[in-house]
Amino acid sequence: xxxxxxxxxxxxxxxxxxxxxxxxxxxxxxxxxxxxxxxxxxxxxxxxxxxxxxxxxxxxxxxxxxxxxxxxxxxxxxxxxxxxxxxxxxxxxxxxxxxxxxxxxxxxxxxxxxxxxxxxxxxxxxxxxxxxxxxxxxxxxxxxxxxxxxxxxxxxxxxxxxxxxxxxxxxxxxxxxxxxxxxxxxxxxxxxxxxxxxxxxxxxxxxxxxxxxxxxxxxxxxxxxxxxxxxxxxxxxxxxxxxxxxxxxxxxxxxxxxxxxxxxxxxxxxxxxxxxxxxxxxxxxxxxxxxxxxxxxxxxxxxxxxxxxxxxxxxxxxxxxxxxxxxxxxxxxxxxxxxxxxxxxxxxxxxxxxxxxxxxxxxxxxxxxxxxx
Numbered sequence: 387x388x389x390x391x392x393x394x395x396x397x398x399x400x401x402x403x404x405x406x407x408x409x410x411x412x413x414x415x416x417x418x419x420x421x422x423x424x425x426x427x428x429x430x431x432x433x434x435x436x437x438x439x440x441x442x443x444x445x446x447x448x449x450x451x452x453x454x455x456x457x458x459x460x461x462x463x464x465x466x467x468x469x470x471x472x473x474x475x476x477x478x479x480x481x482x483x484x485x486x487x488x489x490x491x492x493x494x495x496x497x498x499x500x501x502x503x504x505x506x507x508x509x510x511x512x513x514x515x516x517x518x519x520x521x522x523x524x525x526x527x528x529x530x531x532x533x534x535x536x537x538x539x540x541x542x543x544x545x546x547x548x549x550x551x552x553x554x555x556x557x558x559x560x561x562x563x564x565x566x567x568x569x570x571x572x573x574x575x576x577x578x579x580x581x582x583x584x585x586x587x588x589x590x591x592x593x594x595x596x597x598x599x600x601x602x603x604x605x606x607x608x609x610x611x612x613x614x615x616x617x618x619x620x621x622x623x624x625x626x627x628x629x630x631x632x633x634x635x636x637x638x639x640x641x642x643x644x645x646x647x648x649x650x651x652x653x654x655x656x657x658x659x660x661x662x663x664x665x666x667x668x669x670x671x672x673x674x675x676x677x678x679x680x681x682x683x684x685x686x687x688x689x690x691x692x693x694x695x696x697x698x699x700x701x702x703x704x705x706x707x708x709x710x711x712x713x714x715x716x717x718x719x720x721x722x723x724x725x726x727x728x729x730x731x732x733x734x735x736x737x738x739x740x741x742x743x744x745x746x747x748x749x750x751x752x753x754x755x756x757x758x759x
Contacts, residue, residue, distance in 0.1 A: 423708050423740035430684040431723045431730055437676045439606025441660060443597030447566050450590035454583045455479040457575055464573050468564045474594050475562045481548050489545040496538040503534035568598040571670055602660045602668055604636055604676050607653040615680040616641055622658045627673040636660045681723060688728045693741050706742035714742045
């Protein structure tokens with residue numbers, strides 16, 4: 387019995403060793419990852435940046451009233467084309483009580499001065515006619531009388547302006563007319579709204595905003611890292627969010643001398659003249675992106691940027707070049723211009739080198755494949 391047990395243990399041990407050996411052989415016989423290679427090639431690379439912004443009219447004019455009052459009638463609508471001098475609205479004048487009272491007082495004072503000057507004139511004229519006073523003395527009296535008459539007229543006109551807004555008629559209404567031709571972008575007031583005249587202390591109420599939509603510009607911002615690469619008259623390609631599959635040519639015309647900090651980054655404002663296509667109607671305020679070519683190099687040696695590796699300590703770029711069957715060695719390279727897909731190679735490799743595609747991973751086996759094998 388003991389002999390039988392010994393024989394059974396030996397057999398079981400042999401079987402266990404056999405399975406272990408098979409497992410080790412199978413594990414070691416798994417094929418390693420086979421790395422593919424690619425070569426450098428000649429191509430052209432453009433370095434671009436994209437500025438986000440919007441398209442706006444080159445000039446916008448705000449129409450403001452010259453007198454304060456209440457909007458009595460509006461004659462135009464937003465989006466309508468308008469010519470220079472065309473009537474936009476009428477304002478009914480509401481006089482300021484303090485100014486009105488002051489103007490009335492000035493008229494009274496002028497009339498009192500005129501009455502006094504007239505008496506002086508009549509008395510001296512009688513003396514002049516009798517030859518009692520000299521001609522020069524009489525002319526001085528007449529001058530004061532004429533000036534008093536003019537002061538009455540001026541005071542009366544000022545009173546009428548305060549009451550009616552002008553001296554041209556009896557109706558207390560003044561007209562607001564367009565000072566330029568273009569399209570009405572906005573009318574921020576309604577009939578019955580009170581408006582304030584434009585003066586040295588107040589910008590006044592805007593009655594309408596007018597612009598020429600045939601002259602549009604792109605307004606955007608670029609990062610400080612790229613602003614030094616920009617030059618006036620550089621070409622731009624402007625794409626609008628509202629119009630797909632269409633790019634408009636543009637030309638850079640302004641680069642801000644001062645940047646603004648936004649979320650920790652300094653941004654510089656740029657403007658570009660947009661060359662419009664008559665088949666498209668461009669509305670003011672469309673969101674837009676401007677693509678700017680910063681640098682171009684043609685017929686240069688390049689590789690795909692995905693082939694690059696970077697040293698963890700020096701952060702220098704390098705690639706792995708094939709030296710034998712699945713054997714590679716590191717080669718440091720100097721890189722130049724990049725467009726995000728391809729990168730220029732200045733030195734380190736040639737077109738003959740086979741470069742390792744380093745980020746290749748082993749395919750994941752599907753369920754059931756292991757059992758089938």
